[in-house]
Amino acid sequence: MGDLIRMTAAELAGVLATGEVSSEEATRAHLDRIAEVDGELHAFLATNHDASLDAARAIDARRASGEELGELAGVPIAIKDVLVTTDMPSTSGSKILEGYRSPYDATAVAKARAAGLISIGKTNMDEFAMGSSTENSAYGVTRNPWALDRVPGGSGGGSAVAVSAFEAPLALGSDTGGSIRQPAALTGTVGVKPTYGGVSRYGAIALASSLDQIGPVARTVLDTALLHDVIVGHDRHDSTSLDHEWPSMAAAARDGVNGDSLRGLRVGVVKQLMLEGVQPGVKARFEEALALLSAQGAEIIEIDAPHFEYAVAAYYLILPAEASSNLAKFDSVRFGLRVNPQGGGTVEDVMSASRAEGFGAEVKRRIILGTYALSAGYYDAYYGSAQKVRTLIQRDFAAAFAQVDVIASPTAPTTAWRLGEHAGDPMQDYLNDATTIPANLAGIPGLSLPIGTAVEDGLPVGLQLLAPAYEDARLYRAGAAVERIIEERDGAPFWAQTPSLAGITAGKAAL
Numbered sequence: 001m002g003d004l005i006r007m008t009a010a011e012l013a014g015v016l017a018t019g020e021v022s023s024e025e026a027t028r029a030h031l032d033r034i035a036e037v038d039g040e041l042h043a044f045l046a047t048n049h050d051a052s053l054d055a056a057r058a059i060d061a062r063r064a065s066g067e068e069l070g071e072l073a074g075v076p077i078a079i080k081d082v083l084v085t086t087d088m089p090s091t092s093g094s095k096i097l098e099g100y101r102s103p104y105d106a107t108a109v110a111k112a113r114a115a116g117l118i119s120i121g122k123t124n125m126d127e128f129a130m131g132s133s134t135e136n137s138a139y140g141v142t143r144n145p146w147a148l149d150r151v152p153g154g155s156g157g158g159s160a161v162a163v164s165a166f167e168a169p170l171a172l173g174s175d176t177g178g179s180i181r182q183p184a185a186l187t188g189t190v191g192v193k194p195t196y197g198g199v200s201r202y203g204a205i206a207l208a209s210s211l212d213q214i215g216p217v218a219r220t221v222l223d224t225a226l227l228h229d230v231i232v233g234h235d236r237h238d239s240t241s242l243d244h245e246w247p248s249m250a251a252a253a254r255d256g257v258n259g260d261s262l263r264g265l266r267v268g269v270v271k272q273l274m275l276e277g278v279q280p281g282v283k284a285r286f287e288e289a290l291a292l293l294s295a296q297g298a299e300i301i302e303i304d305a306p307h308f309e310y311a312v313a314a315y316y317l318i319l320p321a322e323a324s325s326n327l328a329k330f331d332s333v334r335f336g337l338r339v340n341p342q343g344g345g346t347v348e349d350v351m352s353a354s355r356a357e358g359f360g361a362e363v364k365r366r367i368i369l370g371t372y373a374l375s376a377g378y379y380d381a382y383y384g385s386a387q388k389v390r391t392l393i394q395r396d397f398a399a400a401f402a403q404v405d406v407i408a409s410p411t412a413p414t415t416a417w418r419l420g421e422h423a424g425d426p427m428q429d430y431l432n433d434a435t436t437i438p439a440n441l442a443g444i445p446g447l448s449l450p451i452g453t454a455v456e457d458g459l460p461v462g463l464q465l466l467a468p469a470y471e472d473a474r475l476y477r478a479g480a481a482v483e484r485i486i487e488e489r490d491g492a493p494f495w496a497q498t499p500s501l502a503g504i505t506a507g508k509a510a511l
């Protein structure tokens with residue numbers, strides 16, 4: 001049997017189904033890989049060694065008894081720590097939730113378990129998903145396997161690295177302004193933000209409720225599609241969850257690989273997303289990808305979206321406003337950390353001491369910004385205006401999608417930067433999301449897939465594809481087709497170029 005950790009989820013599912021490999025072997029191979037490399041990478045905040053092997057054996061036994069199992073049954077999965085789970089702590093990367101145990105599983109996690117996926121660990125993230133580099137985690141940074149001195153992107157750097165470094169074939173992430181797509185781009189993996197409401201947010205520790213969306217992370221488009229099919233669907237626990245008959249995303253991805261799906265596809269390129277700050281090597285790869293698309297019969301159409309330039313500004317009013325309200329529940333009474341001030345004090349003193357110690361700098365910054373934007377007298381000027389901009393961006397998308405089937409852009413304007421490079425300057429992080437944020441403001445789906453490396457630094461570059469709401473399947477069809485032409489160009493799947501990390505010696509893992 002080939003190297004189990006280098007199989008895609010679809011391949012692994014295939015050998016599990018035939019019985020060539022057991023889920024116990026597959027799970028053990030990934031746990032061993034985590035033990036070997038994660039001391040250096042720090043993609044995981046917790047692993048579930050014994051319980052995941054037990055779960056794997058239970059799947060093997062069910063399969064052996066002839067039970068009909070889901071396609072991904074027995075395949076390991078890593079879970080972003082923003083999702084609450086009963087079997088491991090759920091911290092959302094914050095000290096205020098250190099050691100917190102949830103009494104229930106998030107719906108996406110419960111669905112993954114019901115489909116027979118084996119949850120092997122919780123992944124590192126920026127505190128409460130605020131960030132673009134995973135450097136805002138209260139538990140230390142995660143390193144990019146492509147260059148260990150580089151960030152993996154954020155906030156879901158842990159999930160992206162787990163998949164990129166072959167610690168797990170699949171992962172779950174959350175995307176409020178790009179936290180699935182941008183780390184996918186920076187680590188050479190595939191990440192999808194579904195249509196808002198497509199996947200339940202129940203049990204996702206809320207950042208900004210009108211923007212948050214849970215989605216799949218993997219090394220191939222088909223693998224993300226397979227996981228999307230598992231987690232999608234209406235949930236009565238989430239009032240914003242859509243009651244919709246979703247087509248099979250995996251069928252769309254398979255169709256995209258085999259068919260002729262780029263012929264006649266109208267691909268929009270938004271002028272305003274080709275920002276001045278785009279790194280030359282990113283721009284070059286993007287333009288090359290457009291040329292490949294057009295050689296396959298796609299039609300490239302320039303699109304004007306005049307309000308996109310205000311997206312980052314609107315987002316950084318709407319997000320802090322919603323976040324400051326969502327984070328009010330961390331009051332030291334109901335959840336997590338409690339700090340008793342010296343000499344005692346009132347409930348309010350305890351609350352304020354706990355929040356002062358439990359929240360990191362970025363979280364505090366956004367709470368202050370959010371409460372200010374919502375305060376009487378400023379509400380209309382800030383929050384109200386931001387909501388109007390949001391509507392204008394939605395209209396820009398509607399006008400664009402009247403002319404094109406999908407929109408393409410670089411997922412992020414740059415490749416992975418050095419750890420510490422943006423220290424003290426959060427604006428640099430904020431601006432890195434200028435390309436991903438519009439989709440969250442409009443609630444539409446987005447997919448990022450790797451299209452090569454940048455010539456100046458050899459680091460991965462992502463292509464972002466966007467489609468109208470409910471058209472997630474269109475992204476998988478087009479994404480799989482693009483993935484195939486990139487693979488044909490390179491003679492190997494993109495993920496096969498990921499550094500092996502052979503230099504990381506066993507025994508360094510702290511888990």
Ligand code: GLN
Nearest residue numbers: 129130131176177178179
């Ligand atoms: N980087 C963005 C932010 O800091 C996006 C976060 C996210 O999608 N969770 O808000």
